[in-house]
Amino acid sequence: MNDSKKIIKTVLDTLGFESLKEIQEQTIHTFQKHKDLLLLAPTGSGKTLAFLIPLLQVLDSKKEGIQGLIIVPTRELALQIEQVFKSLKSTFKVTTCYGGHEMRIERNSFKTTPSLVIGTPGRLIDHIAQGNMDLSGCELVILDEFDKSLELGFEDQIREVFYALSKRQRHILTSATNLDRLPDFLPFEKPISLNYIGETEKNLLKQKVVKTTTKEKTETLLRLVSTFEGEPCIVFCNHREAVNRLSIFFNDYDFPHAILHGGLEQIDREINLIKFRTGSANILLATDLASRGLDIPEIKHVIHYQLPQQEDAFIHRNGRTARMNAAGASYLMLTEDEYLPKYISEKVEEVIPPLEAMPPVHPIYECLFISAGKREKISKGDIVGLLTKKGGIKGEDIGQIFVLDKASYVAVKRPCIKSLLAKISQEKLKKAKVRIAIAN
Structure with a gap:
């Protein structure tokens, strides 16, 4: 195992942190003494770094082959973990596999064997069946959001992945809810458990109720959202x-927003999430797909437009706000024939939105699309160079940048957009002609 203190110092220096969180320190300490670990922790608690540091301690640059495997329930979570792992700037190669991603790209990535594989169950099975990856030498398996994987019915698929493992590997399981049972394919029964459920600033979350009628519900929602004055919010629906x-x-009333649900194509889901993350849209209309496993920081408001069907869903939705020591509010919209769920026992404040919706507050940033990405070996530095040297804008006018396989997206402050597009519309990026436009 690699030098723990050296790895931790490198991670802190790379990320610019002064110290680790308690959950991260405790996970690292416990993992050094025990083979298998169950980490009970909600989204936003710092659990990703809590299991990535032990992973770095296991990975050995002198060894060949896949040494680490992270199994996740969703594409979005796979991409999020990949992003965090790459931000640590280690020398270890990572390959990420998920449905909706070109099999050819993933297959080519396996030609130079990665040290770490991150993937969704179905796609991992595809690669195992095609002989693209050998897991016999894998030393650590991380099952992130394991409860979500079981909830989505992936137990049989994960069992198939475990058939390809040596059964000598170690394990870290994470879950946002208590697990009633562990599947029989896991080669252990009672892992050491660390429980951080309920540790995330309950007192910072204010639960509120908004009463309306079935007929006026949509308009009431718009009036409520308008009072947030551009602060980020997620509106949850059941369908x-x-x-x-x-x-x-919302389009009829010119309220900029993004949407997220399982019926969207993968690329559309990615673009909408990018808009929300970059601040190019301050409202996200979503199903429970957005309640877990997504890196969406600083959400001030969560609205339950439709009553969550189960208490777990309610908890996960609320978990998008009041995170990382930031206060937040959760609004439950009730029509004349609906009542507070039994699981809400505390006193709830009633909020009455204004009679008329306030004018929409447009986001600070606009999201630009660039028709080149990782496939063309485009980097964030290339994009910054184009926008500042050719486009004439300052670095402070550029927000977050996301480089995908075939395209890139960058947030630019709205006042700069018109002149910027005029200056760079005919420019080349890495000697190649690219299309640049406002992202749809």
Whole structure:
């Protein structure tokens, strides 16, 4: 095992942190003494770094082959973990596999064997079946959001992945809820457990209720959102049809927003999340797909437009706000024939939105699309260089940048957009002609 203190210092220096969180320190300490670990922790608690540091301690640059495997329930979570791992700037190669991603790109990545593989169950099975990856030498398996994987019915698929393992590997399981049972394919029964559920600043979350009528519910929502004055919010619905209806309504009133549900193509899901993350959209209309496993920081408001069907869903939705020591509010919208769920026992404040919606506050940033990405070996530095040297804008006018396989997206402050596009519309990026436009 690699030098723990040296790895921790390198991670802290790389990320610019002064110290680790308690959950991270405790996970690292416990993992050094025990083979298998169950980490109970909600989204936003710092659990990703809590299991990536032990992973770095296991990985050995002198060894060949896949040494680490992270199994996740969703594509979005796979990409998020990949991003965090790459931000640590280690020398270890990572390959990320998920449905909706070109199999050819992933297959080519395996030609030079990675040290770490991150993937969703179905796609991992595909690569195992095609002989693209050999897991016999894997030393650590991390099952992130394991409860979500079981909830989505991936137990049989993960069992198939475990058939390809040596059964000598160590394990870290993470879950946002207590697990009633562990599947029989896991080669252990009682892992050491660390429980951080409920440790994340409950007192910072204010639960509120908004009463309305069925007829006026959509308009009431718009009036409520308008009072946030551009602060980020997520509106949760139970069904994708409701998300689409609300999106049409918000468009009619010129309220910029993004949407997220399982009916969208993968690229559209990625673009909408990028818009929300970059601050190019301050409202996200979503199903429970957005309640877990997504890196969406600093959400001030969560609205339950439709009553969550189970208490777990309610908890996970609320977990998007009041995170990282930041205060937040959760609003439950109730029509005349609905009542507070039994699991809400505390006193709830009633909020009455204004009679008329306030004018929409447009986001600070606009999101630009660039028709080149990792495939063309484009880097964030290349994009910054184009925008500042050719486009004439300052670095402070540029927000977050996301480089995907075939395209890139960059947040630029709105006042700069018109002149910027005029200056760079005919420019080349790495000697190649690219299309640059406002992201749709």
